[in-house]
Amino acid sequence: MHLIPDATEAPASTPAEGRSEPTVERVAFATDGGPAGSGALAWIARRATRGGLHIGVDLVLEQDWVSGGLHLGDAEKAADAVVEAAVTYLRQEAPAAEIHGNVTWADPRERFEQLSAAADLLVVGTNRTGQLAGPLGGGFAMKLAEAARCPAIVVPRSWRPGEGPVVVGVQGDASDEGPLGFAAREARASGRTLRVVHTWRLPTLLASEALLVPPVSEIARSHDQLLRSIVDPLRAANADLRIESLSLEGPAAALLAEQGAGAELLVVGSHRLGFLDRYFVGSTSRTVLSRPPCPVAIVGMPVESHE
Numbered sequence: 001m002h003l004i005p006d007a008t009e010a011p012a013s014t015p016a017e018g019r020s021e022p023t024v025e026r027v028a029f030a031t032d033g034g035p036a037g038s039g040a041l042a043w044i045a046r047r048a049t050r051g052g053l054h055i056g057v058d059l060v061l062e063q064d065w066v067s068g069g070l071h072l073g074d075a076e077k078a079a080d081a082v083v084e085a086a087v088t089y090l091r092q093e094a095p096a097a098e099i100h101g102n103v104t105w106a107d108p109r110e111r112f113e114q115l116s117a118a119a120d121l122l123v124v125g126t127n128r129t130g131q132l133a134g135p136l137g138g139g140f141a142m143k144l145a146e147a148a149r150c151p152a153i154v155v156p157r158s159w160r161p162g163e164g165p166v167v168v169g170v171q172g173d174a175s176d177e178g179p180l181g182f183a184a185r186e187a188r189a190s191g192r193t194l195r196v197v198h199t200w201r202l203p204t205l206l207a208s209e210a211l212l213v214p215p216v217s218e219i220a221r222s223h224d225q226l227l228r229s230i231v232d233p234l235r236a237a238n239a240d241l242r243i244e245s246l247s248l249e250g251p252a253a254a255l256l257a258e259q260g261a262g263a264e265l266l267v268v269g270s271h272r273l274g275f276l277d278r279y280f281v282g283s284t285s286r287t288v289l290s291r292p293p294c295p296v297a298i299v300g301m302p303v304e305s306h307e
Helices: 037-047 063-067 072-093 108-116 140-147 174-190 216-237 252-260 283-290
Strands: 024-031 052-061 098-105 121-125 152-154 166-170 194-200 243-249 265-269 296-299
Touching: 024 037, 024 072, 024 108, 037 052, 037 072, 037 121, 052 072, 052 108, 072 098, 108 121, 108 140, 121 140, 140 152, 140 283, 166 174, 166 252, 174 194, 174 216, 174 265, 174 296, 194 216, 194 252, 216 243, 252 265, 252 283, 265 283, 283 296
Parallel strands: 024 052, 024 121, 052 098, 121 152, 166 194, 166 265, 194 243, 265 296
Antiparallel strands: 152 296
Protein backbone atom coordinates (compact mmCIF):
# COMPACT_ATOMS: atom_id res chain seq x y z
CA MET A 1 0.00 0.00 0.00
CA HIS A 2 3.05 2.28 0.39
CA LEU A 3 1.52 3.84 3.49
CA ILE A 4 4.60 3.77 5.71
CA PRO A 5 7.15 6.56 5.17
CA ASP A 6 10.82 5.95 4.50
CA ALA A 7 13.14 6.40 7.44
CA THR A 8 14.60 9.53 5.82
CA GLU A 9 11.25 11.30 5.54
CA ALA A 10 10.94 12.55 9.11
CA PRO A 11 14.19 13.74 10.67
CA ALA A 12 13.82 14.31 14.38
CA SER A 13 12.97 17.82 15.47
CA THR A 14 12.30 19.18 18.95
CA PRO A 15 10.87 22.52 20.10
CA ALA A 16 13.14 25.17 21.52
CA GLU A 17 14.10 24.76 25.17
CA GLY A 18 11.80 26.45 27.60
CA ARG A 19 8.76 26.18 25.32
CA SER A 20 5.59 24.73 26.81
CA GLU A 21 3.24 22.36 25.04
CA PRO A 22 0.33 20.08 25.97
CA THR A 23 1.25 17.18 28.28
CA VAL A 24 -0.99 14.79 26.31
CA GLU A 25 -2.46 15.62 22.92
CA ARG A 26 -5.22 13.51 21.44
CA VAL A 27 -4.60 12.90 17.73
CA ALA A 28 -6.98 11.10 15.37
CA PHE A 29 -5.25 9.91 12.20
CA ALA A 30 -7.72 9.39 9.36
CA THR A 31 -6.58 7.28 6.44
CA ASP A 32 -8.23 5.67 3.43
CA GLY A 33 -5.23 3.42 2.83
CA GLY A 34 -3.66 5.54 0.11
CA PRO A 35 0.08 6.32 -0.08
CA ALA A 36 -0.42 9.97 0.90
CA GLY A 37 -0.89 8.71 4.45
CA SER A 38 2.88 8.27 4.70
CA GLY A 39 3.40 12.03 4.94
CA ALA A 40 0.78 12.34 7.66
CA LEU A 41 2.30 9.46 9.64
CA ALA A 42 5.75 11.03 9.47
CA TRP A 43 4.26 14.35 10.61
CA ILE A 44 2.59 12.68 13.61
CA ALA A 45 5.83 10.86 14.51
CA ARG A 46 7.74 14.14 14.56
CA ARG A 47 5.01 15.80 16.61
CA ALA A 48 5.47 13.09 19.23
CA THR A 49 8.89 14.59 19.99
CA ARG A 50 7.12 17.55 21.60
CA GLY A 51 5.47 15.53 24.34
CA GLY A 52 2.87 12.89 25.05
CA LEU A 53 0.43 11.81 22.35
CA HIS A 54 -2.63 9.61 22.41
CA ILE A 55 -2.97 8.50 18.78
CA GLY A 56 -5.91 6.77 17.19
CA VAL A 57 -5.36 5.28 13.73
CA ASP A 58 -8.76 4.95 12.08
CA LEU A 59 -9.75 3.56 8.71
CA VAL A 60 -13.39 3.60 7.64
CA LEU A 61 -14.74 1.01 5.24
CA GLU A 62 -17.68 1.85 2.98
CA GLN A 63 -20.16 -0.41 1.20
CA ASP A 64 -18.83 1.04 -2.09
CA TRP A 65 -15.62 -0.93 -1.58
CA VAL A 66 -17.50 -4.20 -1.88
CA SER A 67 -19.81 -3.09 -4.69
CA GLY A 68 -16.78 -1.63 -6.44
CA GLY A 69 -15.12 -5.01 -6.83
CA LEU A 70 -13.47 -5.95 -3.53
CA HIS A 71 -14.94 -8.92 -1.67
CA LEU A 72 -16.00 -8.20 1.90
CA GLY A 73 -13.32 -10.41 3.45
CA ASP A 74 -10.58 -9.02 1.20
CA ALA A 75 -11.57 -5.44 2.00
CA GLU A 76 -11.46 -6.08 5.73
CA LYS A 77 -8.10 -7.88 5.53
CA ALA A 78 -6.59 -5.07 3.45
CA ALA A 79 -7.92 -2.45 5.86
CA ASP A 80 -6.60 -4.36 8.90
CA ALA A 81 -3.17 -4.61 7.24
CA VAL A 82 -3.07 -0.85 6.60
CA VAL A 83 -3.97 -0.01 10.19
CA GLU A 84 -1.56 -2.60 11.63
CA ALA A 85 1.31 -1.21 9.53
CA ALA A 86 0.55 2.35 10.62
CA VAL A 87 0.33 1.39 14.29
CA THR A 88 3.61 -0.58 14.07
CA TYR A 89 5.39 2.38 12.46
CA LEU A 90 4.13 4.82 15.08
CA ARG A 91 5.09 2.51 17.95
CA GLN A 92 8.61 2.37 16.56
CA GLU A 93 8.91 6.11 15.92
CA ALA A 94 6.92 7.34 18.95
CA PRO A 95 7.43 4.68 21.65
CA ALA A 96 6.15 6.93 24.43
CA ALA A 97 2.80 7.53 22.72
CA GLU A 98 -0.36 5.60 23.47
CA ILE A 99 -1.50 4.17 20.14
CA HIS A 100 -4.50 2.16 19.03
CA GLY A 101 -5.99 1.23 15.67
CA ASN A 102 -9.52 0.66 14.51
CA VAL A 103 -11.37 -0.35 11.33
CA THR A 104 -15.05 0.58 11.10
CA TRP A 105 -17.86 0.17 8.57
CA ALA A 106 -19.38 3.67 8.45
CA ASP A 107 -19.77 6.89 6.54
CA PRO A 108 -16.29 8.52 6.71
CA ARG A 109 -17.57 12.05 7.26
CA GLU A 110 -19.89 11.03 10.09
CA ARG A 111 -17.31 8.74 11.70
CA PHE A 112 -14.50 11.29 11.74
CA GLU A 113 -16.81 14.08 12.81
CA GLN A 114 -17.61 11.92 15.84
CA LEU A 115 -13.95 11.11 16.52
CA SER A 116 -12.82 14.73 16.11
CA ALA A 117 -15.26 15.87 18.79
CA ALA A 118 -13.07 14.08 21.36
CA ALA A 119 -9.70 14.92 19.73
CA ASP A 120 -7.28 17.85 19.76
CA LEU A 121 -6.22 17.26 16.15
CA LEU A 122 -7.59 15.35 13.18
CA VAL A 123 -4.67 14.51 10.86
CA VAL A 124 -5.59 13.43 7.35
CA GLY A 125 -3.66 11.34 4.87
CA THR A 126 -5.27 10.26 1.62
CA ASN A 127 -4.62 9.59 -2.05
CA ARG A 128 -6.65 8.31 -4.97
CA THR A 129 -4.00 5.83 -6.11
CA GLY A 130 -4.26 3.17 -3.39
CA GLN A 131 -6.28 -0.03 -3.70
CA LEU A 132 -8.61 1.05 -0.94
CA ALA A 133 -8.60 4.75 -1.76
CA GLY A 134 -10.39 4.80 -5.10
CA PRO A 135 -13.99 4.54 -3.85
CA LEU A 136 -13.46 7.45 -1.47
CA GLY A 137 -12.43 9.82 -4.25
CA GLY A 138 -10.08 12.79 -4.22
CA GLY A 139 -12.26 14.81 -1.84
CA PHE A 140 -11.63 12.60 1.21
CA ALA A 141 -9.34 15.07 2.99
CA MET A 142 -11.61 18.00 2.14
CA LYS A 143 -14.72 16.24 3.47
CA LEU A 144 -13.01 15.37 6.73
CA ALA A 145 -11.60 18.87 7.15
CA GLU A 146 -15.09 20.29 6.70
CA ALA A 147 -16.65 17.83 9.14
CA ALA A 148 -13.97 18.13 11.85
CA ARG A 149 -14.95 19.47 15.26
CA CYS A 150 -11.30 20.15 16.08
CA PRO A 151 -8.43 21.58 13.99
CA ALA A 152 -7.78 19.37 10.96
CA ILE A 153 -4.25 19.02 9.58
CA VAL A 154 -3.88 17.99 5.94
CA VAL A 155 -0.34 16.79 5.25
CA PRO A 156 1.08 16.49 1.71
CA ARG A 157 2.31 13.05 0.69
CA SER A 158 5.77 14.46 -0.08
CA TRP A 159 6.06 16.35 3.22
CA ARG A 160 9.48 17.06 4.65
CA PRO A 161 10.05 19.16 7.79
CA GLY A 162 10.43 22.83 6.85
CA GLU A 163 12.57 25.48 8.46
CA GLY A 164 10.11 28.31 7.93
CA PRO A 165 7.58 30.05 10.18
CA VAL A 166 4.06 29.18 11.20
CA VAL A 167 1.93 31.16 8.72
CA VAL A 168 -1.66 32.17 9.42
CA GLY A 169 -4.05 33.86 7.01
CA VAL A 170 -6.44 36.48 8.43
CA GLN A 171 -9.41 38.32 6.96
CA GLY A 172 -10.18 40.85 9.66
CA ASP A 173 -13.43 39.29 10.91
CA ALA A 174 -14.61 36.96 13.67
CA SER A 175 -13.35 33.89 11.81
CA ASP A 176 -9.74 34.93 12.63
CA GLU A 177 -10.01 34.14 16.35
CA GLY A 178 -9.59 30.37 16.12
CA PRO A 179 -6.78 30.34 13.53
CA LEU A 180 -4.81 33.06 15.34
CA GLY A 181 -4.97 31.33 18.70
CA PHE A 182 -4.04 27.97 17.22
CA ALA A 183 -1.19 29.42 15.14
CA ALA A 184 0.26 31.24 18.15
CA ARG A 185 0.32 28.03 20.18
CA GLU A 186 1.92 26.13 17.31
CA ALA A 187 4.60 28.79 16.88
CA ARG A 188 5.35 28.73 20.60
CA ALA A 189 5.54 24.93 20.79
CA SER A 190 7.79 24.66 17.73
CA GLY A 191 9.95 27.68 18.54
CA ARG A 192 9.15 29.26 15.16
CA THR A 193 8.28 32.77 14.06
CA LEU A 194 4.57 33.49 13.65
CA ARG A 195 3.80 35.20 10.33
CA VAL A 196 0.37 36.82 10.04
CA VAL A 197 -0.71 37.34 6.42
CA HIS A 198 -3.64 39.47 5.25
CA THR A 199 -4.50 39.44 1.55
CA TRP A 200 -6.78 41.82 -0.30
CA ARG A 201 -7.87 42.64 -3.86
CA LEU A 202 -8.37 45.87 -5.76
CA PRO A 203 -11.84 46.46 -7.25
CA THR A 204 -12.06 44.70 -10.60
CA LEU A 205 -14.77 46.77 -12.27
CA LEU A 206 -12.62 49.82 -12.88
CA ALA A 207 -10.48 49.99 -15.97
CA SER A 208 -7.38 51.60 -14.55
CA GLU A 209 -5.69 52.59 -11.33
CA ALA A 210 -6.26 56.26 -12.20
CA LEU A 211 -10.02 55.75 -11.87
CA LEU A 212 -9.87 54.22 -8.40
CA VAL A 213 -11.63 56.22 -5.72
CA PRO A 214 -10.06 56.05 -3.19
CA PRO A 215 -6.62 55.60 -4.83
CA VAL A 216 -4.53 52.46 -4.48
CA SER A 217 -2.31 53.99 -1.81
CA GLU A 218 -5.30 54.75 0.39
CA ILE A 219 -6.79 51.29 -0.10
CA ALA A 220 -3.46 49.71 0.79
CA ARG A 221 -3.17 51.95 3.85
CA SER A 222 -6.60 50.88 5.10
CA HIS A 223 -5.60 47.21 4.85
CA ASP A 224 -2.30 47.94 6.63
CA GLN A 225 -4.30 49.54 9.44
CA LEU A 226 -6.64 46.55 9.58
CA LEU A 227 -3.67 44.20 9.88
CA ARG A 228 -2.13 46.33 12.64
CA SER A 229 -5.40 46.20 14.56
CA ILE A 230 -5.09 42.40 14.48
CA VAL A 231 -1.36 42.05 15.14
CA ASP A 232 -0.87 44.67 17.87
CA PRO A 233 -3.13 42.89 20.42
CA LEU A 234 -1.60 39.56 19.37
CA ARG A 235 1.90 40.86 20.15
CA ALA A 236 0.72 42.28 23.47
CA ALA A 237 -0.73 38.90 24.47
CA ASN A 238 2.27 36.89 23.19
CA ALA A 239 5.35 38.84 24.15
CA ASP A 240 7.47 35.68 23.97
CA LEU A 241 6.77 35.14 20.25
CA ARG A 242 8.51 36.53 17.21
CA ILE A 243 5.62 37.89 15.13
CA GLU A 244 5.81 39.16 11.56
CA SER A 245 2.97 40.64 9.52
CA LEU A 246 2.38 41.01 5.79
CA SER A 247 -0.39 42.82 3.92
CA LEU A 248 -0.43 41.62 0.30
CA GLU A 249 -2.58 42.55 -2.68
CA GLY A 250 -3.51 39.64 -4.91
CA PRO A 251 -5.33 36.29 -4.99
CA ALA A 252 -5.52 34.93 -1.46
CA ALA A 253 -4.96 31.25 -2.23
CA ALA A 254 -1.90 31.86 -4.40
CA LEU A 255 -0.33 34.27 -1.92
CA LEU A 256 -0.96 31.99 1.07
CA ALA A 257 0.50 29.03 -0.83
CA GLU A 258 3.55 31.14 -1.66
CA GLN A 259 4.01 32.10 1.99
CA GLY A 260 3.49 28.49 3.02
CA ALA A 261 6.31 27.11 0.88
CA GLY A 262 8.83 25.65 3.34
CA ALA A 263 6.72 26.69 6.33
CA GLU A 264 6.32 24.69 9.51
CA LEU A 265 2.55 25.01 9.13
CA LEU A 266 -0.01 27.08 7.21
CA VAL A 267 -3.15 27.88 9.22
CA VAL A 268 -6.39 28.96 7.54
CA GLY A 269 -9.91 29.42 8.83
CA SER A 270 -13.32 27.97 8.16
CA HIS A 271 -16.70 29.62 8.61
CA ARG A 272 -19.92 28.93 10.44
CA LEU A 273 -22.41 27.36 8.05
CA GLY A 274 -25.69 27.75 9.88
CA PHE A 275 -28.13 26.38 12.40
CA LEU A 276 -26.49 22.93 12.53
CA ASP A 277 -23.37 24.56 14.02
CA ARG A 278 -21.23 23.09 11.28
CA TYR A 279 -18.36 24.75 9.48
CA PHE A 280 -17.34 24.79 5.84
CA VAL A 281 -14.01 25.28 4.10
CA GLY A 282 -14.21 28.40 1.93
CA SER A 283 -12.96 28.73 -1.63
CA THR A 284 -9.53 30.06 -0.58
CA SER A 285 -8.91 27.18 1.82
CA ARG A 286 -10.21 24.67 -0.73
CA THR A 287 -7.76 25.96 -3.33
CA VAL A 288 -4.86 25.80 -0.86
CA LEU A 289 -5.83 22.24 0.12
CA SER A 290 -5.90 21.14 -3.52
CA ARG A 291 -2.10 21.59 -3.66
CA PRO A 292 -0.89 22.16 -0.09
CA PRO A 293 2.62 23.69 0.05
CA CYS A 294 3.16 22.34 3.58
CA PRO A 295 0.96 20.88 6.31
CA VAL A 296 -2.24 22.95 6.32
CA ALA A 297 -4.38 23.41 9.43
CA ILE A 298 -8.09 24.16 9.00
CA VAL A 299 -9.38 25.82 12.16
CA GLY A 300 -12.96 26.84 12.86
CA MET A 301 -14.16 27.45 16.41
CA PRO A 302 -11.72 29.00 18.88
CA VAL A 303 -9.46 26.25 20.13
CA GLU A 304 -9.04 25.86 23.88
CA SER A 305 -5.51 25.41 25.08
CA HIS A 306 -4.68 22.05 26.71
CA GLU A 307 -1.49 23.34 28.28
